[in-house]
Amino acid sequence: MTDRGVSDSDMPTFPWQTWPDAQALDAFLSGNCRPEEVPADLRPVAEVLVALQAPPDRREVAGWGQALTVYREIAGRPGMPGRARSRRPRLIAPPLGARFAAAAGAAVIAVLGGGAAAAYTGSLPGALQKIAHEAIAAPGVREGPAAPTPQSSGHPAGPSVTGAAVKGLCDAYLHAEEHGNASQRSVAFRHLVNAAGGADQVAAYCASVPHPGATSRPGRRVGQTVSPTDASHGRKPTTPPGKPTTPPGKPTTPPGKPTTPPGKPTTPPGKPTISPGNGGGNGNGNGPGKQS
Amino acid sequence: MIGEDFPAVLAAAQRGDEAAFAALWHDGQPTLLRYLHVLAPDAAEDIAAETWTHVVRGLARFRGTEQNWRAWLFTTARRRVIDQTRQLMRRPATSLEALPDLTLADLQGLRSPDAADLALENLATRAAMGVIASLPPMQAEVIMLRVVAGLDTEAVAQLLGRSPGAIRIAAHRGLHRLASLLAEAGVTR
Numbered sequence: 001m002t003d004r005g006v007s008d009s010d011m012p013t014f015p016w017q018t019w020p021d022a023q024a025l026d027a028f029l030s031g032n033c034r035p036e037e038v039p040a041d042l043r044p045v046a047e048v049l050v051a052l053q054a055p056p057d058r059r060e061v062a063g064w065g066q067a068l069t070v071y072r073e074i075a076g077r078p079g080m081p082g083r084a085r086s087r088r089p090r091l092i093a094p095p096l097g098a099r100f101a102a103a104a105g106a107a108v109i110a111v112l113g114g115g116a117a118a119a120y121t122g123s124l125p126g127a128l129q130k131i132a133h134e135a136i137a138a139p140g141v142r143e144g145p146a147a148p149t150p151q152s153s154g155h156p157a158g159p160s161v162t163g164a165a166v167k168g169l170c171d172a173y174l175h176a177e178e179h180g181n182a183s184q185r186s187v188a189f190r191h192l193v194n195a196a197g198g199a200d201q202v203a204a205y206c207a208s209v210p211h212p213g214a215t216s217r218p219g220r221r222v223g224q225t226v227s228p229t230d231a232s233h234g235r236k237p238t239t240p241p242g243k244p245t246t247p248p249g250k251p252t253t254p255p256g257k258p259t260t261p262p263g264k265p266t267t268p269p270g271k272p273t274i275s276p277g278n279g280g281g282n283g284n285g286n287g288p289g290k291q292s
Numbered sequence: 293m294i295g296e297d298f299p300a301v302l303a304a305a306q307r308g309d310e311a312a313f314a315a316l317w318h319d320g321q322p323t324l325l326r327y328l329h330v331l332a333p334d335a336a337e338d339i340a341a342e343t344w345t346h347v348v349r350g351l352a353r354f355r356g357t358e359q360n361w362r363a364w365l366f367t368t369a370r371r372r373v374i375d376q377t378r379q380l381m382r383r384p385a386t387s388l389e390a391l392p393d394l395t396l397a398d399l400q401g402l403r404s405p406d407a408a409d410l411a412l413e414n415l416a417t418r419a420a421m422g423v424i425a426s427l428p429p430m431q432a433e434v435i436m437l438r439v440v441a442g443l444d445t446e447a448v449a450q451l452l453g454r455s456p457g458a459i460r461i462a463a464h465r466g467l468h469r470l471a472s473l474l475a476e477a478g479v480t481r
Contacts, residue, residue: 022460022464025463025464025467026445026460028467029435029438029439029463029467030438030444031439031442041471042471044471044474044475045467045470045471045474047416047420048419048420048423048424048470048474049420049439051414051416051417051419051420052326052417052420052421052424052436052439052440053439053440054414054416054417056318056321056322057322057414057417060321060322060325060326061318061321061322063321063337063340063341064314064317064318064321066341067317067321067341067344067348068310068313068314068317070341070344070345070348071310071313071317071348072310074345074348074349075308075313075348075351076308
């Protein structure tokens with residue numbers, strides 16, 4: 001493919017020297033990029049792509065009640081095989097994994113959804129903080145001409161954080177890198193950047209931690225082959241490694257009821273506070289069935 | 293993405309399992325809304341609801357992988373957008389085969405300049421969507437389908453009725469343009 005027919009306005013001149021090749025861009029678009037791993041010139045772009053994949057906002061799932069009503073109505077008709085033969089849909093129980101995945105997925109989504117509100121606190125990635133300020137007039141965003149990062153309203157965390165705290169941040173980041181989704185990585189990285197005093201300080205910052213495992217792990221680079229799991233665009237609701245012993249609990253969210261209180265601060269990556277549900281769950285599935 | 297559990301979740305949802313349908317919906321709806329807010333910000337919620345109604349009706353007959361599922365979901369949504377655009381433009385309906393030839397440029401009637409009016413609490417996501425919506429329409433749609441919908445180049449090509457090469461070029465130009473916009477906004481570090 002050539003670039004013939006491209007208007008001048010479509011091909012502006014670019015101020016950076018490190019534009020990645022086509023293969024790397026493909027990985028970029030697949031969600032397999034982390035802002036800290038791309039050339040500095042491209043970090044704002046990477047941050048935008050990560051933000052596009054942020055966990056669901058509770059307002060984005062506000063239509064669940066309506067959707068469930070439609071599902072019950074249509075799934076209860078004779079057109080739906082299985083459902084038509086019996087009003088008790090789980091006479092043949094679905095695989096346990098499916099039920100667990102569904103409930104765990106919903107729980108993780110609910111937990112992560114609450115974290116979105118933390119974006120108000122002024123700890124957005126640098127590029128987006130700036131855009132948010134200009135495009136949306138975000139509250140609490142102040143411009144400081146001499147500030148190295150636009151997070152002038154943030155917390156005074158800086159390189160003075162040492163020892164176990166440093167290791168904790170680096171470990172949190174590595175953990176999110178290994179097990180988290182894109183947003184969890186983003187959150188972990190944000191904390192790390194805040195503590196390190198800038199994105200370009202992170203490597204040195206983590207390197208200062210005595211624990212060898214914190215820095216010697218090879219990171220995945222843009223363009224590198226990724227496993228199918230990694231290629232899941234970082235949105236898979238990841239089960240935390242500590243495997244919650246939580247029973248699935250109620251399989252469905254009550255229509256329209258927000259599962260997370262607004263303004264709840266971000267849950268630290270890897271520590272979803274899944275509530276224990278109602279203990280025994282509703283495992284036999286004799287739920288509401290068909291809507292009256 | 294639901295991942296390796298997808299076949300079991302899909303099968304359960306097809307049997308009428310509400311929890312399984314909840315998993316499908318909660319996985320798909322936020323990404324669908326973000327996509328629709330870039331295409332048709334004024335009608336995103338309505339079109340998303342119509343999309344799910346259509347999808348639920350066809351759910352029992354659906355066969356395929358998770359990629360196929362997402363492609364179906366977004367294809368359905370896109371057709372709803374196009375239908376709505378046609379209604380607004382009062383153009384005579386044409387055959388379905390002609391649909392892929394429509395580009396986002398044809399959908400401009402539904403497009404408002406500010407997709408950031410999506411009432412998200414997440415400012416970063418709102419800001420990001422606002423920037424994407426300011427890209428040329430084809431570039432914006434390709435980036436949303438690749439990054440947000442999680443579709444690969446081939447799936448996007450099929451969905452838009454373009455060659456994979458054309459999709460790659462649109463995506464790369466979109467990223468270039470995005471970088472330029474951000475650089476102009478002074479956010480390079």
